[in-house]
Amino acid sequence: MTLAAALLCLAGVSAATAFPRNEHQLSKRELAYSPPSYPSPWMDPEAEGWQHAYAKAKEFVSQMTLAEKVNLTTGVGWGGEQCVGNVGSVPRLGLRSLCLQDGPLGVRGTDYNTAFPAGQTTGATWDRHLMYLRGLAMGKEARDKGVNVLLGPAAGPLGRMPAAGRNWEGFSPDPVLAGVGMAETIKGIQNAGVIACAKHFIGNEQEHFRQVGESVNYGFDISETLSSNIDDKTMHELYMWPFVDAVRAGVGSFMCAYTQVNNSYSCHNSQLMNHLLKNELGFQGFIMSDWQAQHTGVAAAVAGLDMSMPGDTVFNSGRSFWGANLTLAVLNGTVPAYRIDDMAMRIMAAFFKVNRDINLDPINFSFWTRDSYGYRHPSANEDYEQVNFHVDARRDHHRLVRDIAAKGTVLLKNEGALPLKKPKFIAVVGEDARGNPKGPNSCSDRGCNEGTLAMSWGSGTANFPYLVTPDAALQAQAVQDGTRYESVLSNDAPGETKALVSQPNATAIVFVNANSGEGYIRVDGNIGDRNNLTLWRNGDELVKNVASWCPNTIVVIHSTGPVLLTEWYDNPNVTAILWAGLPGQESGNSIVDVLYGRTSPGRSPFTWGRTREDYGADVMYKPNNGNGAPQQDFTEGVFIDYRAFDKADKAPIYEFGHGLSYTTFKYANLQIQKHNAPAYEPTTGKTSPAPTFGSFSTNLDDYLFPSSDKVRPITQYIYPYLNSTNPAEASGDAHYGLAAEEFLPPGATDNSPQPRLRSSGLHSPGGNARLWDVLYTVTADITNTGSVVGDEIPQLYVSLGGPEDPKLVLRGFDRLTIEPGQTRRFEAQLTRRDLSNWDTVLQDWVVTEYPKEVHVGKSSRKLELHAALP
Structure with missing residues (x-):
């Protein structure tokens, strides 16, 4: 792409919008627009929680050359080194290449790692401490492997549509529950010494049309990726909310998404990166592109992108928007010097914030092979040596996995069938109870649906060190109890199944599932996103058949979100229903813990509707804009999941937050304490001018590729060096001679003090500090009125009262373990943020x-206590 072509997005619109291929197709509608925002805000060394990190970053970056700074910001190319992403090293100062590695539920592509429960299952625990411990454990394992940036957690997708493929990577479609999951996970990962990455920013709510090449391979004729068209109020009150919590938690990095927002690609959308993330929220870390989500060079740099991943324009092309082109852009003044310094400072500040020493342990695995020996530079097949050292990073994390998976299992229905107590005869039915005959890791990135569903597919996966199936765990428990045990591990054996479950004394446990994943893999005709909300492999027919033959039928569902239970949930022979999510490696053990009452179950992190249409928003399966960018209008605004059901006054089967217990609880004594918080004061004034660190030569001879005795050139590897002192020849761009002012938008290179947004914070990441003033403390007494100890999860909802507000919004929760007869106090604080709305005219939060x-x-629909806020 030439520099001129790269500039089409600088004003906030995509190439398709600027030069439509078919004017008629675009004239049918007014396309959403993303306004420009420049210059890119520079770091704030005085930001709360970042002062020490920036002091160390300044000391380091001040010593760096321009080429070294460019090297730090540009990936070395797909397969250039051992990790899924690596940036260039700074050997002169002792810094090896930083290793970036998936993922949201464990370290992807390694061995001797833990396969943790998915984010959605973790969200179903409603347990802050477990969320933190999971993040800490994942961070420790990543560090043990030599990983420096762990690519997770995720709040994008948030979960606008229940069929969306990657909802399971996040925590919940509710922004508060998702935000707590994000914050606690980030704290855990970074306390282990690894940079966390909040992704995907923002509006990346489905898999269809997220990438052009991927879509074309599936037979769709589009020239631009999908545009998520989101209004200002919805952006702030819903989709940004959990990302604000990530910034408040001190997250070191963000990943921008493949999709467009309001017809500007996320990774060169100045409104998203410059205005919202760095200016309004005061984010002090670095923004990286998703892999091949960068579509421009200069445009992305001035719009706020700090790191190019994996560095090449197209996998294994050997070409880069940055690398040598970024070196040239800084040398000729197109990219201002402060911007490259800001990129390097942000990366190194995030590095030092997690208390890492420059002298890093070596990377001891290769994402590209499980063999001990392989190529250190896989894309070039160069430097054959030992690349995998098979470091066992697991510790005793299996205990945590089992605990989270059990406490994240939701007991949706129970007519006295549970807990099990040494039943006389257990009959297990369904292929979801067994293992994959070819092994739990036999399908690349888990891209199949064979056997029990403990993890879904895509880049957010990890290899199983083992997988305890429900069949194995239940059989072991049966042997211990003296229970008779038989199983039919097939969904297509009606004769054998009927003969088994219709016997006297049978307790039938049916295991069924519904899968989804990332869009580069198609499973059973599902292109990432689920085609429907029914159970897979005729699971619904299996449940109905077993229930017709056995009067005590228990159903266990492993799924990536809600499924439609309408045809059988109220069958009197279906005596219990459990949602076990995606439990990870201890799947069987965790479900046994819940079935036998050893662990208290969790609460549903989403709504279970009667019909697919009840959810309102749905996946777009066919393009709607000719061969231009599909236009997905978020017309429902903030009304997704339970908010949509409340607005339409539709009764779900099981509401958001629903979940049964093995004991009973009484709620009483609601108390509200009002606090004398300071008045809200909008932020005023200006920033300091953009700082720069050190000087650099403008002589192109100084940036030529070093002699081979200093740097050995590797095929397809991305370098910051030039191959010619002729800039047009070095860039391969016939338009090289254009001056910056000829195509950059106003203010793009301005390094003077900038006015602060009234909604931003003064050295306060996350926005105006007054938003976190506590206005009220709400308490209630929770009494265990049953005969066994149990966990209760009280939930606090607020009615904001406005005509455009949801009926109720979650604002607080806790998980309390309460002994029989004991009363515990539930306490939640309501901040100014919790009670505010986004004013689109004022561009600030208001109560x-x-x-x-x-x-x-x-x-959300069983709220015993309520009171007006004084």
């Missing part, structure tokens, strides 16, 4: 004059 109420109870 409206509408009357507000608080509600406390067991779920």
